[in-house]
Amino acid sequence: MLTRPVPRNSAGASLVLRNFLYAWLVLVSISSTARGIEPQWIWNDPAAGTKAAAGKVYFRREFELPKLKSASAIITADNRFQLIVNGTSVASGDSWNQLNQVDLTKHLQVGVNVVAIEAGNDGADPAGLVFKLTATPESGAPVEIVSDAGFSCTDRPSRGWAAPKFEAPGWKPAAVLGGFGKIAPWGAVSAIVPVTAEAPAKAAHREEGHFQFRDGDRVVLLGGTFIERMQTCDFFEAIVTTALPHLNLKFRNLGWSGDTVWGDSRGVFGSRSDGFKRLLGDVKIANPTVILVAYGENEAYEGAAGLSDFEAGLETLLSELEKTGARIVLVAPRKHEVPPSGAPSPENYNADLVTYAAAMQAIARERGAAYVSLLDANPGEKLTENGLHFTFAGQLAIGRSLAKQLGVPVVDRSIEISATPRTLHAQGLSLSEVQIAPEKVAMKVTERTLPLVAASTWRSGIVTAEPGVDPKPEELTPTMLTIKGLAAGRYRVTLGGKETSQFSADELSRGVKLVDPDTFAQSYGMLATMRQKNELFFHRHRPQNETYLFLFRKHEQGNNAVEIPQFDPLIEESEAAIRSQLVPRTRDLVIEAISPAGK
Incomplete structure (x- = not known):
């Protein structure tokens, strides 16, 4: 939580004023929903109502449903959230004082369902999440699922955390901070007053390039040789900047030739762990709001034997990058072209690269990150000087493909x-x-x-x-x-x-x-x-x-x-x-x- 109408520790008259302001913010001529079961503010720390560490906390809850007529949910978080239902990202928000109402009818199914929520706190101050699902069956009483100790949570998710039937060792019950509308610092509101979301599918992180640049974004390009060579001819940056001149976008190139998800090239005279530490330090310097992660090209040379190491490294890297609060886009590299005469055929390598890209896509889906693929960009066109390094014309073509997949208008x-x-x-x-x-x-x-x-x-x-x-x-x-x-x-x-x-x-x-x-x-x-x-x-x-x-x-x-x-x-x-x-x-x-x- 960064800003609120009055200091959160106000008492007496100040508390009355604070609650009045909160009610004024959310009571915008929208009728109140039926009370039903009251949701609770939850987090992973019972003291979060006063102060919680900055960073992300991951929540999930599985439940069973009959055949439904309709279903909707209300949700908000201090400071931000991303709602994932049965593995699909459906909504996000970053206004703690606004309840978002989301129609979940088409996202729920008969039998086992899972609601997963990635919540983030922007500073070392109060943090909380509140959620309520109301499902109306074709027959029988409504089903209500609310945020309470029935949700489990962690700050270190593993692969598949947002999918149904996930084994969650190490996850713990969510800490209940207090009833919605009944505890400070979020105000004493006596009823749940939802605000209908205009576009619940506008999640910050969406698979298959459902992504949108925002005003003031600081975009970090992170990867190996492909990214490093963009510094001298970054048509991608130029395409995005000129197509979206109304957005004050800034770009930082953190490419390093030969690098991997473990930061192997950045260790200089040190070890792999030194390189990884350097990688994270470089990201910190850049202070990103968006990170394009373009790895996999060097790792794919290890073939099937190196896939698990790549997956583990990518999961570790993403867990660290997520702590920045930046929106993350995974970028799968382009297949290698047929090299000059006498060089080995890239056929086997490209087959392995497809496998690595599939792993990237799966990890992006599970984490709610965006994913774009350059695997088959501009098929049949010669864009490289030697089979793998792009010419300037190749940089332009690849830049256009990448920008298009990220929703940049042509x-x-x-x-x-x-x-x-x-x-x-x-x-x-x-x-x-x-x-x-x-x-x-x-x-x-x-x-x-x-x-x-x-x-x-x-x-x-x-x-x-x-x-x-x-x-x-x-x-x-x-x-x-x-x-x-x-x-x-x-x-x-x-x-x-x-x-x-x-x-x-x-x-x-x-x-x-x-x-x-x-x-x-x-x-x-x-x-x-x-x-x-x-x-x-x-x-x-x-x-x-x-x-x-x-x-x-x-x-x-x-x-x-x-x-x-x-x-x-x-x-x-x-x-x-x-x-x-x-x-x-x-x-x-x-x-x-x-x-x-x-x-």
Whole structure:
């Protein structure tokens, strides 16, 4: 719990005020449900009503049901929850003072059912969970399941914890803190007053990419070589950032070549445990709200014999990452391509990789995390330079696939105009002050999002545009311009007062690529700044002279370690520059005849 209307230890008049404010928050002209069995506030610590450790606690309860007519539940938690019913994530929330009502009719079944709840406390302060299920059978009395000591709990879940018929050794009965509406610090509300959830399926963690970026997200990319190489050409970051400019997103790349779920590559001169500790320390520096976990590619070389070690390592890693409170996405790697002549075939490796990806998907499902797969992304296309390392064009293709699976909208830009009769259609842009005539079309054009410089302009991570050289059509994600009904002849296209191209009326009627040198420069600048930011963060979490700063030679230059956090303001400056480069611009677009037919 982070904020409340009044201090939680208020007494007398303050307590009356606190309870009044709470009632005012939840009594929003919604009728009260029947009292029935009262739910209890529960947690894993009987003192949680006063103070509980920050982190997650996992609750579950199995029960049997007959055939139902309907079923619904109310739930809230201080600070947040994710509700999983029979292995399916159905709802989440992060407002302790709002009860969420969820229709569970289609999620329950005849026979054994399980309700599993992942609850989180954001700070070392009070924590609690309250839940009530009301099921109406086709015949007989309603069945009520409420949060009480009948729920079991743990802070260290194992695989399958949210599924029915799970053996739960080490789990203990939930600690009952007090009746709902009857104990501090959550207020004395005499009746349960549910608030209908608008979209109960909008859980923070959903399988198969049911995921949504949020304003202010700090996105950590965690993995091996694939992730590390994104630092110099991160089209994924660029695609997401430009497609969602209204969200203040920040990205941190924590890739490390050859790394595994155990942090093997990060141990430097130490052991596997040192590497794992370093991995978690790097994540802490990044302070994420979203973590994309892209492991499995290196581990799959061990084949079937290494699968159990990978699963155990991934479970251990996720349990630690969940303590950050970040939403987690598991990313299965792409299969290897057929390598250059003479190299071994990847057929057996790819078969093992499919098995490892299936394990990742199963673990994601059980933990309520999102899962996306790059296994078969862009089948048949050659995206690598040697069978496994992506070219820049490959990075662009994979970035698009990953972004699409995470629900990032694909932005296409087009302008379609008919001079006779006069019609107008635009996609991905806003048009104003439009003038249409048989020999001239003029308007103001505002891009809704910044187009991207294409991969063909990148070499060794550096854009190769020369000053004063106009971009080619293939160097930018273009706007398609189609104008029908113009008088025959040739036409000059002017954008922002600069002539960009010339086309015949026939070419314009079939559609042409509208290239904007100013937008190219703006997009180029954003990508270059993004690369600079990634390099600065690389030095922040992985300085080249760390042996002298932090390890066994720190007695020589360890005093210089104080300079490492000084990268932070530089990174923030780069991010501010990226934000400024995302601002859409408005330009005058004029298409006018320069050589009408017959002249």
